[in-house]
Amino acid sequence: MEREGILKNALAGDINSFQTLFAEFQNQLKTYLYRLFADRNEVDDLTHDTFIRAFDKMSTFNQESSLKTWVFKIATNLAYDRLRKLKRWPADAQDQGGALAIGSTDIQQAFGIVSQTSNAGAYEMKEHIDFCFTCISKTLPIENQVALILKDIYDFQTKEICLILEKTESVVKHLLNSSRDTLTTVFDNRCALVNKNGVCDQCSQLNGIFNPKQDQLEERMKLELVKESTKFNREELFTLRTKLVKAIDPLHSSGADLQDIIMRCTRTAIGDVAHFAEDRPTG
Structure with missing residues (x-):
């Protein structure tokens, strides 16, 4: 039919x-x-x-x-x-999640079990960039977050976002510009892949834990985001980052289960769930 x-x-x-x-x-x-x-x-x-x-x-x-x-x-x-x-997530949500994991043997063991036993337990830096994008986008007001994700990740037209949010075109464009500027600034200050002074170095730290025999610098340099960081300005780097995020399915990627348990740890650390052990298991 x-x-x-x-x-x-x-x-x-x-x-x-x-x-x-x-x-x-x-x-x-x-x-x-x-x-x-x-x-x-x-x-x-x-x-x-x-x-x-x-x-x-x-x-x-x-x-x-x-x-x-x-x-x-x-x-x-x-x-x-x-x-x-x-509540909106703080910009340092991943730091809080990392601190919780370091201080908890149970959480570290849970990470290890998923990594070793799940078919979707691989750790890849590019997937963790997607993880970071999700965490940082949750620092935005809800309407900003929705507008940004619909436009920059799912390629909805502005007029479609206007319909979804019941906002005028000028308002949606303002939401988009404000959201991009905010996230670009946060990434500037946090991302250690493109800024050697970035405070969030989870990509390399976790990659070293789950892939200890891997050459970390070599792995970093495989990413277009890293290779182009010295050539592009901050807005172009944001666009490059969204291009990478678009290509990743956070529910079915090779590391989806591992990234999800890391996300659960992060949510626990900032009080978004009652307790890590009480959260329902991934599946």
Whole structure:
């Protein structure tokens, strides 16, 4: 059946047709929600809630936007209701997470078990750059975070973001410019890959732990971000960083499970969950 026919059936209330259409962007929706929450449990719950809410409201879809944009708006509204109850992350969230891990034998052992036993337990610097991007984007106000991720990571058009956030084009452009400037400044001060004085050297530190026989300098120099850091200005480096982040699926990459347990440690350290051991396991 052609897509037009599938959409017609979905509009008429056929759940199988709606599932077919939803599946086209389901994984992208999940990774979007993960970047907003840094929590797999929230991703599963919100994806389910979004599917139910969208199907229930399918008769109101007027096709003024794509179905994907319409569903992302529903997901964003659901996410916003939860995110506004949480505090914004501090810029040093990763430092706090690192300090917690260093001081806890149990957490270190948990890292080791995932690294040694999971098919998605590999440590790669480029994936940790994606981890850093997620952590640092969570220092932004919710609307800024949403606008930035939708535009720079998922390539939504500005007019689509206007629809999702229910904001004017001028407001969305302001959100984007402000967010990029803030994150660029944070990365300038923290990223040890492009700034030798950067305070966050987790990429090399963790790579050394999980890949002890690897030449750290050589591994760093494989990254375009590092190779180009002496050529590009700060705005171009930010664009290069987002290009790298776009290429990584934080839920299904070769190191997704390891990065997720590091993220859980970080959330625990800043009080985003009750206790590391009480958080539900990754899966």
